[in-house]
Amino acid sequence: MKKICVLLLVFVIILIKSGAAQENFLQYVNPLIGTKKMGHTFPGATVPFGAVQLSPDTDTLPYEMGGKYNPDVYKYCAGYQYDDPTIVGFSHTHFSGTGHSDLGDFLIMPTTGRLQLNPGTADKPETGYRSRFRHASERAEPDYYSVLLDDDHILAELTTTTRVGVHQYTFPKSEDAHIILDLMHGIYNYKDKNVWTFVRVENDTLVTGYRQTNGWARTRTVYFAMTFSKPVTSYGFASFKSYPYKGFWRRFDQSDNFPEMAGEQLRAHFDFKTGDQEKILIKFALSPVSTKNALENLQTETPGNDFEAIKKQGQQKWNKELAKIKIEALNKEDMTSFYTAMYHAFLSPTVYMDQNGEYKGLDQNVHKAEGFTNYTTFSLWDTYRALHPFFNLIQPKRNNDMIRSMLAHQQQSVHKMLPVWSHYANENWCMSGYHSVAVIADAIVKGNVSFDANQALNACIQTANVRYYDGLGTYIRRGYVPEDERPNSVSTTLEYAFDDWSIAQAARRLNRMDVYDTFMKRSQNWKNVYDPSTGFMRPRLSNGSFRKDFDVLSTNGQGFIEGNSWNYSLFVPQDPKGMIALMGGEKKFLPHLDSLFTMHLPDHFFEETEDITRDGIIGNYVHGNEPSHHVAYLYNFTAQPWKTQERIRMILKMQYKPSVDGLGGNDDCGQMSAWYIFSTLGFYPFAPGSEEYQLGSPAIKKAVLQLENGKTFTIDVQNQSDKNVYVSKVLLNGQPVKGTTIRHSDILKGGVLQFVMAARHR
Amino acid sequence: MKKICVLLLVFVIILIKSGAAQENFLQYVNPLIGTKKMGHTFPGATVPFGAVQLSPDTDTLPYEMGGKYNPDVYKYCAGYQYDDPTIVGFSHTHFSGTGHSDLGDFLIMPTTGRLQLNPGTADKPETGYRSRFRHASERAEPDYYSVLLDDDHILAELTTTTRVGVHQYTFPKSEDAHIILDLMHGIYNYKDKNVWTFVRVENDTLVTGYRQTNGWARTRTVYFAMTFSKPVTSYGFASFKSYPYKGFWRRFDQSDNFPEMAGEQLRAHFDFKTGDQEKILIKFALSPVSTKNALENLQTETPGNDFEAIKKQGQQKWNKELAKIKIEALNKEDMTSFYTAMYHAFLSPTVYMDQNGEYKGLDQNVHKAEGFTNYTTFSLWDTYRALHPFFNLIQPKRNNDMIRSMLAHQQQSVHKMLPVWSHYANENWCMSGYHSVAVIADAIVKGNVSFDANQALNACIQTANVRYYDGLGTYIRRGYVPEDERPNSVSTTLEYAFDDWSIAQAARRLNRMDVYDTFMKRSQNWKNVYDPSTGFMRPRLSNGSFRKDFDVLSTNGQGFIEGNSWNYSLFVPQDPKGMIALMGGEKKFLPHLDSLFTMHLPDHFFEETEDITRDGIIGNYVHGNEPSHHVAYLYNFTAQPWKTQERIRMILKMQYKPSVDGLGGNDDCGQMSAWYIFSTLGFYPFAPGSEEYQLGSPAIKKAVLQLENGKTFTIDVQNQSDKNVYVSKVLLNGQPVKGTTIRHSDILKGGVLQFVMAARHR
Structure with missing residues (x-):
């Protein structure tokens, strides 16, 4: 009896312990958040920073209609729009939340009955292989997505490993079950985007191939290896482009059970007979290098065919990442918002190398990542602001590897430039500035350095001196980018100036004071586009004069990108005090800043900008675009930091909702x-x-941050409520915090940051 | 005085010795032979079996004109036609003597004055970058070609190493000297043939890139690295295809000094200032794998910039190969014909791997050749007959490496087939049969085996059992390819039967008698298409009957490829006695065979076949196409072998002339x-x-064959003259030869084969 009691006790302890170890954060993640309207997130399966994002595409419109840009294509940056009634299929690569797009490689769709190799249309899904679906029978979790495809009554389930997409389709009984592999499908698919595709049916359970495209990434190739859990009974292809020259290939009937196909526009089908509720499992591995590596990835990462085991492994990975910050929120909704934000923050940059360390470089040669994991998808104009700083805090090892990936990119670049916006061994040059330098500087200044910091600084300096890049030569010579030389001249000038400041900070840390001096001087260039007569940043011409016609609210070709002068004029994060002074001092500046949040913006102004909804705007404060992300914190540099507190809580509430349309941009x-x-x-x-x-x-x-150095940093908030948005006291390890800042090194030491909240400001 | 005499004597001995060592066979080679009419040879520079064939292209017509095949394109299989008045430029890859084509990669052309990025036309060369030239100022030697480009007074000189083309251009004084790099240029260039091209100007003396095409080789990419001996002062590109989507690349003026270009249709220029008679040297390395490997090839093979030294090295290579057979001919013309034939025989297959052993395989993955040199360009329907047997005799090591390349191809093939006609990591499926097996069998039977012979035999068996290949399934089942199933059914049946016999021979040698039996049985299938009622091979239908409408002379869609029934009916090299018997015995057969050489063939019959001129035909004997190559030797199997002797001497004289139009096909x-x-x-x-x-x-x-085993085999001909074409006696090492054959093993032992000639036959 005693023995039993002891055993029971042990059992209970184990239960409690394992319960604690397995605290389930997945329950708070809803991958569907942001899939309606402009969030541009995808609901499908992926592991943290995974190379495969296996997700349903509800449509992918052609980039052009009747020779003109088709604005509707924009909705499909991530392939999925919540309101759509049909699913075209499941493709393996997706960006999360971008405002331009690419990818959507290798769409797979299961069907039964008459073989259809066209996707059909949303209003007439029966004309093609696509299927109707309902959200009621859809389920999205980290690394798991499932949906019932109503047309053919097929249950689709998806999960992944880092480099392998795993599909499990539960079929009804059918003599004519098909798996469609559509190589023409893609996101942002314009005419001639497919450069070449290639497929080999190696045997009755293994298919390999690649897709090469000319898109946002100009020269991109993705290789694959696909296995079926059950032998194919027959297969075939159709080519949707004919060639004047067919050569001796014409001797074969290539459409029918011929194991080798190549061309620009191909769709393949693989046929099976299925019993009732029979599951067919597909493993689909990607590689940036070769089909050989793809197969190796497949064999290494998914040796078995147990869907549930693979899913469990992927979800455990997610739980581990999500557990790095444990919060107590005010309500369930906030838990969902927070952990879904964590989930979205851990989607990219994505792993871009094979199990054997090989990846394709910017020079299109194959490189081997020695001692680091190579990453791609660097949306740096966005992510230098908070995402990479967040990684410095909570994913420092990964952030270091990302920087090493960026440095490899710089070495491989014929321009010897760090990435601007890069993906899949390509620079796509999207947006402005050279914000890689800020990512690198942030890591150097915060001491998160496993790379050669001096070499990295050299790469930053080299990048900041590529004179043919976007007005940079003139900027260096004259201190600003003239509007008559380059569009978006003001935002570019402001961003260069900030980036230069960040280079200077890294230089100071590395005691390279000549570099510090040079770039500190350059960092003052923001002043050259400030027009004291209006109190705004304003496009300036080569002759030194300010541009005449000028509207501080317009974002349309008025010297700014993704923002208007109103917002961008506040973009001097390197010298907010200097900016406030130049703008007439606090007395003038405070009502000016107040008015940003309260003014009424006429409708037509945000019609000009495509990537945010009206929801993404508060007054004229545009949270849906990044240039304003620091703006609410500007009050901290005045006598009214309580307004920062107030605004932050307002923005958190208004701009992030735990619903499918919860993201304002x-x-x-x-x-x-x-x-x-x-x-x-x-x-x-x-x-x-x-x-x-x-x-x-x-x-x-409350929040507990589990740091990689083994320390924990706890944020303890007293007197918290939706109304108590004002901070009356802040204590760091029991000591009052003076001013409005804490330091990264304080956090790294571990400890407790205590906030005491109040309903009224001090 | 005595001392001086001794010194003089030593000097004279050295002179004689070095003279002997350096016997110059280059003087007998004229690379221009075959460049007029249908020889399809190229006059440019290459080393033996070199990967680079750097040669002038005098035109490369589009494959289609007004939506139809342009028959004139055929003249440009090797890029050069002797009668043309202009040179478009110098490209780096050429087939020698093919009857279909591809390649012509990376055309380089030097110009001065106004930049022109179009080639212009032959009748108005001033409209483009091409130039007039005259044969008087043209010179072609093994691994050396030079020509004066009259339009801009530029002397062009070309030489190569195995993987590097070396150009030396002597310019006049010019402020506007240009090197054009045309990536659109190519041989057999039809619409959309260029799939993608990519160029990086790495620095002011180094350019890298690649060209990817969809041509005879469906999925082919060639990478390059190019260096200039002098820094470029400026450069630029033009794209001759515009894309609907330009992305953020539009922020650059990519046409002007922008170091990175990609697209389908590109031409680049590199600008220099030149002094009078200034030489600019270009080294242009190729790789099947990457620009990195191309650069490595360049640096390894051509460390310096000494054109003369590189040329000397290349010519020494040639002299070494040519010296493997030393002949005494009846006259200078025969010397030229012989050594030019040696030269042409040693052009292909070509080396297809980088200095580091890497090459692209048929599966499009990168492979490393372990322990052998990988080759490509296997025109096997042609070359299995005499070229590979010749290699077994005089290049056995190379032939073994070629076979190992073919076996690697088979391993990489999704069909698990040995090459049919392959080039650059592609099977192009040209012509018929599976003659790789005869190449392999010939090597096995002759004991020239460094590969795994049993594995090789397995590859042959596997190849001979790919049932979806060109009627092979029905051939295996029914013993012939029915004409209503596949065109060219008779020639295909005859070739399969021969190939099967060769497999059987290899099997017997390896003591695999079950295989021997199977394939000996299959080798009798030629009888199934013999029509006793006409005495000819004849197309047979699925129902067993012979095709009704049938013309023994026509080559046009009558069951035969590159030959008519008259010629193909004699194609039973595996069983000539059986064939003669079936055709009614010697009495009927001899006059039949005689008439082949004497009959008058109506004009329209050889208009049907595109790749030979009237010169390639003697009566109805078509030497310009391969199926008859054994035919003149058929008399050896009758009582009248003297007719073989007579015909051979006649064919040698009529079909091979040491002139630009000296090749009949x-x-x-x-x-x-x-x-x-x-x-x-x-x-x-x-x-x-x-x-x-x-x-x-x-x-x-006289001829002395230097064998690789160190032995020499001498052919000593007594009483030789143009009239003494009949052999009255043959002695092998002094012993009379009985019958009309000698054995390969006899030759390998070394020794002397003595012929005694006579003006009349025995």
């Missing part, structure tokens, strides 16, 4: 989410390249 | 030349896969 590869996470925790990296965080108003009751 | 990657060499030496591999050579009538006075 593109999530932008996690930048919007990283803003949410930081601001929810109560601090924000106002100027990446600085050790300092600006304090805001935490929106949780 | 395509040289077919050396097969025509190999026939010439064997027949000139007095013996011929009548049935590859047999140890036996059939004796003919030697056309030289």
